[in-house]
Amino acid sequence: MAEVNLHGRWSSPFVYRVIRTLKLKGILYEYIEEDLSNKVLCFYSNPVYKKIPVLVHGGKTICESMIVVEYIEQTWPPTPFLPTDPYERAKARFWAPAAILSVFRSNGKEQKKALKDSLEMLKIMEEQGLGEKKFLGGDRIRIVDIAFGTIAHWYGVIEEIIEVKVLEAHALPRLHAW
Template structure:
């Protein structure tokens, strides 16, 4: 197998999308943790457009953007498939991956904003959760059935990072009684060994993200 390296950042949910996919498929790789406050020449060389993680280096060739990397991994290593075989089901899975990409940013706006902007982001986040609860999960254990797939990975940050955001901001958006299917999915998702063994430490994330939020809000107030 050609050399495989992953440039990521330990608290980034987008890095974990790739980590989970590689682990689920049993693909060995070297992980390189990036300091995003002092980006390495390697990262800047291989993602000169966005200068962001994650970047997967396969035989020295870069693949950027987490969801594009997942598709690349799926096409190159078909074992333990992340997408269904049926073309219609594949299309449905890609629909929900696109939904995740479009809607999940709302929960990060909750994290980095305040006032009316934050209030709107909270409403948008709850609406996202409602749509997932009512239209995406159904009665299935995971989004695609009995096994984790690409949609679970795309929504994975709801399972851990949303809780950190709620703690920092002091709100509760994902109420167990309001979203029982999502609550059950989170428990099932985090019980899978590959996921359970490859999650960032909750307390460490809380400390880092709380400090970063303080800096973001301070910078925002100074710009006004």
């Protein structure tokens, strides 16, 4: 099998989308920790956005976390993460970028508004995206769980640092339990 290298940074939730996908698929890869203050790799591999994660597979470079996740999905098809039904696939793509980071990137009045908007959006996601299912993707982990879950995993840490709660059990019981 061609060599698989993942360039990332420990602090990036986007990198964990790729790590989880590689791990769930059982793909062996080498992880390279990048120094974001010295963007040599990013400059050559992702010259447009200069961001990690960057996956290098057999010399081919793939950038943007969800594009990398889809590339992995299509290159190593067993245990598919994208539903085969076109409508289910469209819904998975719709929810996938739903990462509520605006609350953590703002403060004061702007943060209050971001929190209100995020809670409204999460409520819709809980009702329409998760519903009565075990995972956002249905009965097992799929692409939408990887995309959203990886970001949500960091909520607890960031919430503690900035002392603002977003994913609370009383407001979003099913999403919180998921």
